[in-house]
Amino acid sequence: MSKKCVIGKCALCGRENIQLMQSHIIPKLVYSRIKTYQSSRFRNYFDFNQLYQDGEKKPMLCHECEQYFSKYEVEFTNKFLDKYLDLNNQSLPPQYDGIQNYIISVAWRIVYDDLFIYNSFTDTYMRTTYELLEKRLRKYLNQLRTDNVVVYTADAPDETNENQLKSFGKMILACEKAINYSTPESLENIETHIFTLKELGYSDELIKLFDAFILGYSFNSGDQKKYVVFSMYKGLVIATIFWNNKAIFIPSNIKELFKSMQRKNALKSSLKEEIDYTLEQIKKAYPKNQEILNSNNTREKLEERYKNAKRIR
Ligand SMILES: [Zn+2]
Numbered sequence: 001m002s003k004k005c006v007i008g009k010c011a012l013c014g015r016e017n018i019q020l021m022q023s024h025i026i027p028k029l030v031y032s033r034i035k036t037y038q039s040s041r042f043r044n045y046f047d048f049n050q051l052y053q054d055g056e057k058k059p060m061l062c063h064e065c066e067q068y069f070s071k072y073e074v075e076f077t078n079k080f081l082d083k084y085l086d087l088n089n090q091s092l093p094p095q096y097d098g099i100q101n102y103i104i105s106v107a108w109r110i111v112y113d114d115l116f117i118y119n120s121f122t123d124t125y126m127r128t129t130y131e132l133l134e135k136r137l138r139k140y141l142n143q144l145r146t147d148n149v150v151v152y153t154a155d156a157p158d159e160t161n162e163n164q165l166k167s168f169g170k171m172i173l174a175c176e177k178a179i180n181y182s183t184p185e186s187l188e189n190i191e192t193h194i195f196t197l198k199e200l201g202y203s204d205e206l207i208k209l210f211d212a213f214i215l216g217y218s219f220n221s222g223d224q225k226k227y228v229v230f231s232m233y234k235g236l237v238i239a240t241i242f243w244n245n246k247a248i249f250i251p252s253n254i255k256e257l258f259k260s261m262q263r264k265n266a267l268k269s270s271l272k273e274e275i276d277y278t279l280e281q282i283k284k285a286y287p288k289n290q291e292i293l294n295s296n297n298t299r300e301k302l303e304e305r306y307k308n309a310k311r312i313r
Contacts (some may be wrong), residue, residue: 011152013064023066068147072102105230121194192238215232218230221270229241232275
């Protein structure tokens, strides 16, 4: 496989005319721990939107941003994933401080990829919310960094041309932009959670079926109140949820606890609904795809591809 050198704008720090690395959406380290993915390689395996299952690489981040993310990936693999795999995928090890940053870094890559590479949600009003979520996660991630990379953002307030009349809507937007630009991102109404498929109620048999897949995509509930980005592998479901409810407020500690339990259950049922849907797709596509996979021609091509993939790992 040739290593193409791509010059462009880094998706995270926003620097332009910079060499972009082939970034993995689901981190390479995670892939290297999960060897069963050889039967799960097509983003369009089920031929439905926003789904991908392989270690697809995109020219996305500059070298420094890759380095910055790899810190989170190493930490996640050492402090969580390896421990989980040692427990035979049955239960979750304790979560370490800072695991959230890893989860957010993956969620951001998934939303970015969905929005700007796959151009999902085009011409829908959901897109604006996904775009907002992408921006907020990006801002948060850039805020945390301690390297000396200068971050450029398109969200800086516009240089206002006084002579130009603006519509009221545009003025509001400009104000919001200026406020967002000047306040740090606190991840308000954004939560991260890790579940096991078992915890979500799936049988061992189904968990085994999912074992061959690595999934990661974003979806929202019909009422637009929940926007979820999740990835799933080895019986783990890692989710970032944005509660798109501007009126949410938290009155007291006890109520807060109660509310957070309710919210967690609501997230679990949304995830379950989505995973059930995916499962249906897998079941439907499976016989046909196995047939294609088993034909000699495809098998050879895939073996070749994986030989190459192993070489660069
Ligand atoms: Zn960068």
